[in-house]
Amino acid sequence: MLRNKEESEKEAKKEAFRKYLESSGVVDSLTKVLVALYEQNVKPSSAIEFIQQKMGGPSLSDYEKLQAEMSDLKIKHKELLASHEEKCRELEELKSSLTMSSSAKETDDMEVLDHNVL
Incomplete structure (x- = not known):
């Protein structure tokens, strides 16, 4: 019973965080960047650097x-x-x-x- 309650609380926290990411636009931004990476004919040598640049980082x-x-x-x-x-x-x-x-x-x-x- 205690274990189910803990699991339920964990799931609720995960769901709340997922909703937060969606409502703040994070999910859309990450999806767009990952799609742009996927659509690259020649994959960049550093996927992380590609993502950083697309997200506006130096x-x-x-x-x-x-x-x-x-x-x-x-x-x-x-x-x-x-x-x-x-x-x-x-x-x-x-x-x-x-x-x-x-x-x-x-x-x-x-x-x-x-x-x-x-």
């Missing part, structure tokens, strides 16, 4: 180009980040020296005022 060479571009962009990102951090350090040093300079000028001005008052 070809293997496009994928490799994208991977290389991503690698280059990661390197460029690291370089720009390091440059940014260096510029931030330089800015902080300038701010610090400006504050110290401003502070020293105020002290000098105060001494001049004190001297003139006395």
Whole structure:
């Protein structure tokens, strides 16, 4: 009895998933791609790549180009980040020296005022 209930639940899940695939257009899309593959006079060397291309995915060479571009962009990102951090350090040093300079000028001005008052 328990086994039948489990099997029934499994079948219900399968049926719900099948309906989901049909209603979302997945079954139609896959059918069209498989029919296109079937109708090829000369079968492609890679059925998977054929299906990926027909489904709108990148070809293997496009994928490799994208991977290389991503690698280059990661390197460029690291370089720009390091440059940014260096510029931030330089800015902080300038701010610090400006504050110290401003502070020293105020002290000098105060001494001049004190001297003139006395």
